[in-house]
Amino acid sequence: MALSTLPARAAARIWLAGAVLPLALGAQEPAAARAPRAAVDAPKGMVVSASAIASQAGRDVLANGGNAIDAAIATGFALAVTYPTAGNIGGGGFMVVRFPDGKTTTIDFREKAPARATPEMFTDSTGAYSSRIHHNSHKSVGVPGTVAGFAHAHQKYGKVSWAKLVDPAVKLAGDGFAVPSGLAASLKGAQTRLSAYPATIAAYYKDGQPYAEGEKLVLGDLAKTLTRVRDQGRDGFYKGTTAKLIAEEMASHGGLINEADLAAYQPAERAAVKGTYRGYEIISMPPPSSGGTAMIEMLNILEGYDLKSLGHNSPQYVHYLAESMRRAFRDRALFLGDPDFTKPPLEKLMSKAYATELRSTITKDKASPSAPADVAQGYESDETTHYSVVDKDGMAVSVTYTLEAGYGLGAVVNGAGFLLNNEMGDFNGKPGLTDSTGLVGTKPNIAQPGKRMLSSMTPMILAKDGKLVAVVGSPGGRTIINTVMEVVLNLIDFQMPVQDAVNAPRLHHQWLPNVITMERNGTLPETVKALEAMGHTVRLGGNQGTAHSIFVNAKGVRQGAADPRDRDAGAIGH
Template sequence: PPSSGGVAMVEMLNILEGFDLKAAGHNSPQYVHLLAESMRRAYRDRAVHLGDPDFTKPPVERLTSKAYANTLRAGIDLSKASPSSPADVSQGYESDETTHYSVVDKDGVAVSVTYTLEAGYGLGAVVEGAGFLLNNEMGDFNGKPGLTDSTGLIGTAPNVAQPGKRMLSSMTPTIVAKNGKLVAVVGSPGGRTIINTVMQVVLNVVAFDMPIQQAVNAPRLHHQWLPNAITVERDGFPASTLDALRAKGHTVRIGGQQGTAHSIAIDPRTGARLGAADPRDRDAGAAGHH
C-alpha cells in the first residue's frame, strides 16, 4: 500500500493455487467462475482494509497469508456464484430519518423514545450550547389548504402551516402498564404507519398474549383513510385472507416492511426485562447491562 495491486494479486493467487486451473481449462466456465470468485473476495478486502498506511493500518501479512486464503477458498461454491453486497463492507448503519429505542432500568423506570430528523442532519442547525440538531419537519404540515384528495394529500385546517405553529407528527412512543405495573415499552419509526405499527404490537401482547418477540415479529398492515387501501407486508398474510378482504370491498396492496418496533416487555412472573429487537431492522439489537 498505498497501491493495492500487490496485496490483491497475492491474495487471489493464494486462493487459486488450491484449484487445478489447468484441468478446468483456460477460459472455461469453471475457470472463469473460480477467477471471479477470487476476484470478488480480494476486491472486497481491498475496499475494507487497504489505504495509505500513513493513515490506516492495513493487515497486509494476514491478507497475503496462505492461512487466510484457505478460509476464503473454503467459502467458494463450485456450482454457484457468491453474493456481493454493499452490506459486506458496511461500517455500521445509522438511520437518516426516524429512530426508536426502548429502555427499562433495574428499578423499572421505563423510557420510550422516538426521535426524528426527517432525513440526514435534519435542518442542519444545532442548538447553540445544547448540542442537538433541529429537525426538518415542514413537510409534516398539510401542504395545500383545502386540498384533500384520494391519493392521501390532506388539506384540513388544524395542521395547515402557520408562523410559530408546530407540525403534526405520527410518533407514538408508548408505555403499557397494568394495575400500576409496567407491562411493555413499544415504539417505531415509519411516518404515518407508526401509529398502526405500535397499535398492532400492543394488541399482540394484550389481546393475544403473544411473547414480546412474537408480537414484534408478527406481520403488519396499514390503513390511513386516504388512499383508501389496506397495505399488508409482503408474504405476511395468506392469500385466502387477502381474497376475503377483497370480497368485502377492500382494496388490498402488497407493500414492503412496515416499521421497526424495538420493544421491551416485563415477565409478570420473574420481572425479567425481555428485549425484542425488530428483525426488520438490519442493525437491530437488544442488550442488558448490570
C-alpha cells in the same frame, strides 16, 4: 461462569447474543430468515434501539448507576452518530416516561415553525402548491428540538452528569466507529439523493464513495458540535458557534430559521394521554402527536370484538382492524394539531361511548367507503426511529424521534456536521387544498409561526395493576400508530411472547388512500381474496415499522425485542 462475574462489556455481548441483527432499509428477506431466536433477557436494565452501538451506550449508563432518563439521553445522542438516517440533534420528537411509582409525564421536543413561517409558505411565485418547497428545500426545516428536549429531561429527572451522557457520542464521532452493515447499505442507497449537498458527501462518504461494512467512519465536525453540547449544555446548540452555523446555512439556501428562532425554542412537558384496553393501561403521547389519541380510539373500538377467537390476521380480524383504523385516521385529520394553537376534542375521541358509536357504523362483512370530501391525509415520511429503556427500579422511557425523511433534508450544516430535518413537510401544504392524491388542507395543521407540526409518532408504555408491562414504539410515518397498536394486540389478545409480537406480520389503513397495505411476508393469498370479497383493496408491501420493544415478565425480567426488520438493531441489558 455466572454472568454477574463477567466484565460489563462481555456480559452485554451475551445479553445481545439472542438477537439476530436485522434488515437494512428497504431490504427484504423471508420472515423465517429474519426471526431472532428469542428476546434478550436481563435482570436489571434494558435498552433496545435501531443501533446496537447506541444501545450499548445507554446500557453502560444504566450499569453505572444512571436511570432510564439518563440512558435514554445517552442512547439518543449516540444514535445521532451511528444512525444518521433518523437519529439526530437536528430534528425532534417525543418522550413518554413512567416513573417507578406509576406517575407519568411526556416531553414534547417536536420541531417548531420559525417566526417567519406563513400558511402559504409552501407555494411558488404563482401561488400554486410546491411539493419541492414543502419537502425538499431549506424552507422545510423546522427549528430543532432534540437537544433542548434532552436537556429538559435531564434537568428535571436525570441523575448522572450531563457531560457523562453526551461524552459517549462525542467519542463515537471523534474516534470513529466501525460502519455496521445496515448503515453501509443505507448510505450507498442514499448517495444519489445526498449528493446534492457537498457538506453531506464530505461528512458521510470517503473520497465521494460509500463506506464499506467494517470501515471506520469519523465525523469530526459532528464531534465538535457534540463537544459544545457536552460542555455548554443546550446553549452549546442553540447559541454561540452552532447557532451561527445553522443561521448561516439557512441564509445561504433561502431558509427561514435565524439565531433568534434557535434561542427561543423551548420543549413542552405535557400530561400523557391515557386509556384502557381489557384491563391494561395505555400511556402515550398527546398532541401534537396524533399517535396516542388515535391508538386509544382504535383500541376502544376493537375492545367490542372477541379478536382472539377470530384468529390472528384472519380476514375478519384484518377487516375489523382496517375499519377501526379508517375511522381514527379520519378523525386525526379533522381534529388534531398543535394544542397550543388548536383545541382538539381529546376527551370525546378517546371515550368508550364514542367508540361504541363508531363501532355501530362497521358492517361485519363489508368495507366502508372513504372519500376526499371527508378528508385526505398528507405526506409523512417512514424514516423515524424509536427506542425503549427500562432501568432497575422500573422507570420506563419510550422515545420516538426523527428528521422526517431518511437523512432529513439530506443537508449537513456546513462546519457543524449534523443533518437538518425537513419536518415542515408535516404541516398541511396549503390552506383548503385537499384532494385524493393525499394533500390535506384542514385548519388544525396549517403552518404558523412557533407552531409544532402534527405527527404520528406513538411512544407508548403499557401497565397493569400498577405494574410496568411493556415499552413499545416504532418508526414508519403514519403506519407508526397501527404498528404500535398491533404489537399491543399481539401481547394482550394473543398473549404472544414479546419477540413474536414484534416479528408478526403487520397491516395498515389510513382512510385515504382507501387501501389496506399488508406486509408481503406472512400474508396468505386466501386472506387477500376474502378481504377483496368484502370490498377492500389490498396492496402487499415490504416491511412496516421497526418496533423495538421491552416486556417485563411476571418475575420482573426485562425482555428486550429488537425488531428483525432493522439490521443494525440491538437489545442490550445488564
